[in-house]
Amino acid sequence: MEPPLPLQVDHARIERAVREILIAIGEDPDRDGLLETPARVARAYAEQFAGLGQTPEDVLTKVFDVDHDEMILVRDIEVYSTCEHHLVPFHGVAHVGYIPNDKGQVTGLSKLARLVDVYARRPQVQERMTSQVADALMRVLEPRGVIVVIECEHLCMTMRGVRKPGAKTTTSAVRGSFRDSEKTRAEAMALILR
Numbered sequence: 782m783e784p785p786l787p788l789q790v791d792h793a794r795i796e797r798a799v800r801e802i803l804i805a806i807g808e809d810p811d812r813d814g815l816l817e818t819p820a821r822v823a824r825a826y827a828e829q830f831a832g833l834g835q836t837p838e839d840v841l842t843k844v845f846d847v848d849h850d851e852m853i854l855v856r857d858i859e860v861y862s863t864c865e866h867h868l869v870p871f872h873g874v875a876h877v878g879y880i881p882n883d884k885g886q887v888t889g890l891s892k893l894a895r896l897v898d899v900y901a902r903r904p905q906v907q908e909r910m911t912s913q914v915a916d917a918l919m920r921v922l923e924p925r926g927v928i929v930v931i932e933c934e935h936l937c938m939t940m941r942g943v944r945k946p947g948a949k950t951t952t953s954a955v956r957g958s959f960r961d962s963e964k965t966r967a968e969a970m971a972l973i974l975r
């Protein structure tokens with residue numbers, strides 16, 4: 782089980798901290814253009830880190846029985862996350878696939894995208910986000926297997942630091958039948974890379 786999570790960010794505390802950062806970079810937090818910035822950042826962070834207040838069970842609510850026991854794959858789910866090292870964005874796409882269990886238990890397609898957001902809206906590293914999505918699907922839906930492939934560009938590598946725009950990072954996590962069967966994994970990868 783995951784530990785209990787905080788439900789909301791502390792707006793007043795973020796506002797005080799942002800004011801401090803503005804002073805620390807040599808800005809005047811009381812100039813017109815910056816007066817409302819601490820409050821705006823607090824609201825933005827509430828959205829950006831909303832996943833900290835959610836569990837997979839909150840979003841994987843609709844589980845239906847259908848007569849389908851083959852792969853279901855949602856491709857190109859847009860992902861916006863925040864690199865936990867520099868607190869700057871990384872973004873790209875996620876592909877999430879699974880093979881239902883023999884009871885044919887599936888979830889709504891949009892719920893797979895919601896699940897990605899639960900983990901993207903946190904301070905993250907791409908590898909952990911990829912495994913978390915795969916492990917959550919395995920736990921809640923009990924499918925025969927799961928594959929998650931995420932491809933992102935990290936702004937900490939493009940706008941600063943090593944400055945390599947266009948460099949993409951691909952991570953994957955395979956569980957169950959996708960791990961056990963090379964043929965199943967190859968079929969999924971062919972669909973993902975199509």
Ligand SMILES: Nc1nc2c(ncn2[C@@H]2O[C@H](COP(=O)(O)OP(=O)(O)OP(=O)(O)O)[C@@H](O)[C@H]2O)c(=O)[nH]1
Nearest residue numbers: 864865866867905906907908935937938941942943
């Ligand atoms: N593995 C992994 N690394 C990441 C991710 N996001 C950012 N990083 C890397 O985290 C590393 C942090 O390295 P440090 O040397 O501690 O920090 P830094 O001096 O700011 O590093 P540079 O980015 O190379 O300037 C960098 O190499 C980033 O590219 C991620 O999702 N996964």
Ligand SMILES: [Zn+2]
Nearest residue numbers: 864866867937
């Ligand atoms: Zn970074």
